[in-house]
Amino acid sequence: MSKTNKTAPASRPGFAPASRPGFAPASRPGFAAEAATTLKAVGREQCLAMYRSMLSIREFEEQIRFLFLEGKMPGTVHQYIGQEACAVGVCSALQSDDVIASTHRPHGHAIARGLPLASLMAELYGKSSGCCKGKGGSMHLGDLGRGMLPAIAIVGGNLPIVAGMALAFKMRGEKRVAVSFFGDGATNEGAFHEALNAAAIYSLPALFVCENNLYGASTAYSRVSKVENVADRAAAYGMRSAIADGMDVFAVHAAAREALAKARGGEGPTLLELKTFRLCGHSRRDPNNYMSKEEKEHWAARDPIPACERALTSAGLMSDAEQTRLKAEVAAEVQEAIRAGQQAPEPAPEDLYQDLYVSMEVPR
Amino acid sequence: MRMSIVEALREAIRGEMARDERVFCIGEDISIPGGYGGAFTVTLGLEKQFPKRMIDTPISEAVIFGMACGAAAMGLRPIADVQYGDFLLCAADQIIDNIAKLRYMSGGKLTLPLVMRAPVGVTGRGSQHAQNLETYFLSCPGIKIVAPATAYDAMGLLRTAVRDEDPVLIFEHKLLYGSKGMRSEAGSLDASSEIPEGDFTVPIGQGVVRREGRDVTLIGHLLMMHHCLLAAEALAAEGISCEVIDPRSLWPLDLPLILASVRKTGRVVIVEESPRQGGVGAEIASQIAEATPDCLLAPLTRVAAPNTPAPFAPVLEKQYVPQPERIAEAARRLVREY
Numbered sequence: 001m002s003k004t005n006k007t008a009p010a011s012r013p014g015f016a017p018a019s020r021p022g023f024a025p026a027s028r029p030g031f032a033a034e035a036a037t038t039l040k041a042v043g044r045e046q047c048l049a050m051y052r053s054m055l056s057i058r059e060f061e062e063q064i065r066f067l068f069l070e071g072k073m074p075g076t077v078h079q080y081i082g083q084e085a086c087a088v089g090v091c092s093a094l095q096s097d098d099v100i101a102s103t104h105r106p107h108g109h110a111i112a113r114g115l116p117l118a119s120l121m122a123e124l125y126g127k128s129s130g131c132c133k134g135k136g137g138s139m140h141l142g143d144l145g146r147g148m149l150p151a152i153a154i155v156g157g158n159l160p161i162v163a164g165m166a167l168a169f170k171m172r173g174e175k176r177v178a179v180s181f182f183g184d185g186a187t188n189e190g191a192f193h194e195a196l197n198a199a200a201i202y203s204l205p206a207l208f209v210c211e212n213n214l215y216g217a218s219t220a221y222s223r224v225s226k227v228e229n230v231a232d233r234a235a236a237y238g239m240r241s242a243i244a245d246g247m248d249v250f251a252v253h254a255a256a257r258e259a260l261a262k263a264r265g266g267e268g269p270t271l272l273e274l275k276t277f278r279l280c281g282h283s284r285r286d287p288n289n290y291m292s293k294e295e296k297e298h299w300a301a302r303d304p305i306p307a308c309e310r311a312l313t314s315a316g317l318m319s320d321a322e323q324t325r326l327k328a329e330v331a332a333e334v335q336e337a338i339r340a341g342q343q344a345p346e347p348a349p350e351d352l353y354q355d356l357y358v359s360m361e362v363p364r
Numbered sequence: 365m366r367m368s369i370v371e372a373l374r375e376a377i378r379g380e381m382a383r384d385e386r387v388f389c390i391g392e393d394i395s396i397p398g399g400y401g402g403a404f405t406v407t408l409g410l411e412k413q414f415p416k417r418m419i420d421t422p423i424s425e426a427v428i429f430g431m432a433c434g435a436a437a438m439g440l441r442p443i444a445d446v447q448y449g450d451f452l453l454c455a456a457d458q459i460i461d462n463i464a465k466l467r468y469m470s471g472g473k474l475t476l477p478l479v480m481r482a483p484v485g486v487t488g489r490g491s492q493h494a495q496n497l498e499t500y501f502l503s504c505p506g507i508k509i510v511a512p513a514t515a516y517d518a519m520g521l522l523r524t525a526v527r528d529e530d531p532v533l534i535f536e537h538k539l540l541y542g543s544k545g546m547r548s549e550a551g552s553l554d555a556s557s558e559i560p561e562g563d564f565t566v567p568i569g570q571g572v573v574r575r576e577g578r579d580v581t582l583i584g585h586l587l588m589m590h591h592c593l594l595a596a597e598a599l600a601a602e603g604i605s606c607e608v609i610d611p612r613s614l615w616p617l618d619l620p621l622i623l624a625s626v627r628k629t630g631r632v633v634i635v636e637e638s639p640r641q642g643g644v645g646a647e648i649a650s651q652i653a654e655a656t657p658d659c660l661l662a663p664l665t666r667v668a669a670p671n672t673p674a675p676f677a678p679v680l681e682k683q684y685v686p687q688p689e690r691i692a693e694a695a696r697r698l699v700r701e702y
Binding site: 162354 | 388416417419421422424426427429430431432433434435436437438439440442457458461462466467468469470471472473474475505506508528529530568569615616617
C-alpha cells in the first residue's frame with residue numbers, strides 16, 4: 001500500500017498536477033475580476049442556493065459513507081465528494097424542462113437537479129418510496145419527471161441517449177437542452193466518440209460535461225490518453241469546447257450558462273471539460289492508494305466548498321451566521337432523509353414483476 | 365393488392381408516419397438521394413414525403429439505438445434499423461442495458477415506445493453478415509421480439525410495434541423481403557401476401573397455424589416457417605399430416621397455440637436457422653416440456669444449424685441451413701418410430 005503511494009504517481013508519465021501546463025485557474029490574469037463579475041451576474045440568492053446545494057451533496061455523501069461502512073446500507077456506492085461544484089455549477093444554469101443524464105456516480109447530479117433527498121435515500125436503501133421504487137439503486141438514481149434520466153452506469157453509455165433526447169428537442173422545435181455528465185474514463189469508450197460526432201453533425205442542443213477527475217477507477221487519465229485536455233478532442237468532431245475549473249462552482253456555472261445559451265440558440269453542442277478531483281475513493285472501501293499524498297493534498301486545498309465559502313464571504317454575499325444556519329439546515333435535512341429512507345416500506349414480492357412492460361405482464 | 369414484405373413494411377411505415385407525427389426513422393443509408401432506402405429498400409423514397417423525419421446516420425450503431433432510446437424517452441416514436449442484424453451487436457450496450465432495462469430501472473416512470481428493425485438470415489455472405497440474432501435478444505427481458513414471415517404479418521406487426529408503448533425488435537429475413545433491382549437477393553422465396561384495404565394489425569404474442577395437421581407439429585419462424593411448409597407438403601404425399609405453426613412473436617411466445625397443437629399431435633419438431641446451442645428452439649422446447657409432460661408421444665426434436673458460424677462455401681451453407689428435406693426427415697422419423 002505505501003509502496004504504491006511512493007512509486008506509482010512519481011513514475012507516471014505526465015504527472016505533475018500542481019504545475020500542469022494550460023490550467024492554473026487561480027493564477028490566470030484577470031481571474032479575480034472575472035469571478036466577481038460572475039457572482040454579480042448570478043445574484044446573491046442563487047449564489048447561496050448553489051452553496052447550499054453543494055453542502056447538501058457533501059453532507060449526504062459523508063453520511064452515506066458512514067452508513068455504508070457500518071454495513072447499514074446495501075449495495076455499493078460511488079461517491080461525489082470533491083466534485084460538487086461540477087454538478088451544482090451546471091444544474092444551477094439549467095431550465096426546469098432541460099434533462100440531464102448521469103453515470104455510476106450520480107448522487108451529486110441528482111441532488112443538484114433537485115430530486116428530493118428522501119427519495120434518493122430511500123432508493124439507496126432499496127425502498128419502494130425511492131425515486132426508482134427501489135429498482136434502480138445508487139447507480140441508477142433519476143426521475144425523468146424532475147429532469148433527470150435514471151443514471152446510466154455503463155461508462156459512456158449515456159452520451160448517445162443524450163444525443164437522442166436533444167434530437168427530440170430539435171425535431172419538435174423546443175428550446176430545451178439535454179446534458180450528459182460523464183468522467184474522463186468515458187472518453188476512451190466508443191459511445192463517447194459516436195455520440196459527439198452525431199451531436200455535432202446534427203447540431204443538436206446538447207451539452208457534454210466531462211468531469212475530468214484525473215482517474216478512471218485507479219487508472220490515471222495520463223496513462224490512458226496522450227491528449228492532455230479532454231476538451232481538445234472536440235476538434236475531432238468539429239465541436240466547440242471549453243475548459244473550466246471544476247473546483248469553482250461559479251466558474252462552472254458561467255461556462256455552462258454560455259454553452260447552454262448557444263445550444264438553446266441553435267448553435268449546437270459544446271464539450272465542456274471541468275478539471276476536478278475526487279476527494280474520496282472510487283467506490284466502497286477504496287482508500288485511493290494510487291494517488292500520492294502530494295496530489296491529494298494539492299486538491300484537498302482546492303476543495304470546492306471552502307472555496308465557495310471564501311468567495312461568498314469576501315464578496316459580502318454570505319455572513320458567518322448565514323453559513324452556520326445553512327449548514328445546520330442541510331444537516332437536519334439529510335438526517336430527516338435518512339430517517340425517512342430507513343423507515344420506508346420494502347417493496348412487495350409482487351413488485352419484482354412490475355414496471356417492465358407497459359402493455360403486457362411479464363411471462364412467467 | 366399483392367405486396368412483398370419490403371413493400372408491406374414501407375407502406376406500413378409510411379402509414380404510421382402519416383398517422384402520427386411523433387414517428388420517425390433513423391438508420392444508415394435510409395434516405396440518401398440516389399441510394400437504396402436502407403440495405404434492402406424498405407424505406408426507399410419515404411424522404412420525399414417526410415423529409416424531416418428520415419434521419420440518416422453515420423455508420424455508428426450505438427448512436428442509432430442510443431439516440432432512438434433518448435428520443436423515445438422524450439416522447440417520440442423512433443423506428444431504428446440496421447443494415448444487417450449482425451450490426452446490432454455494435455449497439456448491444458444501448459439495446460440490452462438501456463433500451464431493455466431503463467423502464468424497469470426507473471420504477472416504471474418512463475416509457476420507451478421504439479421499434480428496432482434488423483434483417484437476418486444465412487445468405488451467401490459468410491459469417492458476419494448472416495447470423496440469426498434472435499437467440500441473443502431472447503434472453504433479454506424488456507424487449508418484445510417479432511419475426512414476420514409474410515407480407516401481411518410484416519405490415520400488421522409493424523403497425524402494432526409502432527403503436528406499442530414498449531420496445532419492439534422486428535427480425536426480418538433477407539430471403540423473404542422480395543427486394544428488387546440491385547438489392548434483390550439470390551435464392552429468395554415468395555413471401556408476398558394479398559394486402560387488404562384498411563388498418564389491420566397483427567397482435568404481438570399471437571402465433572398462427574399455417575397448415576393444419578394431426579401427426580406432427582412443425583414450429584418455425586421466418587424462413588424456417590416456409591421450409592416447414594415445404595416439408596409438410598412433401599410429407600403429405602407420404603400420408604403424414606403435419607401441422608405448421610408460425611410463432612410470429614418470439615417474445616412473448618404464444619404458448620397456448622403451441623400447446624394446443626402439441627396436445628393434438630404429440631410429436632414436435634422445432635426448426636431454427638441459428639446454431640442449436642442456446643437457441644430459440646431450446647427455449648420453445650423447454651417451455652413445451654414444462655407445460656406438457658404427459659402429452660408427448662415422442663422426444664422433443666430440434667432441427668437447427670450446426671454449432672458453428674455460418675460458412676461461406678455455397679455447398680456448406682446449404683448444408684448449414686435446415687432444408688425442407690432435413691425437416692421432413694426428422695418429422696418422418698418421429699411419426700414412424702413413435
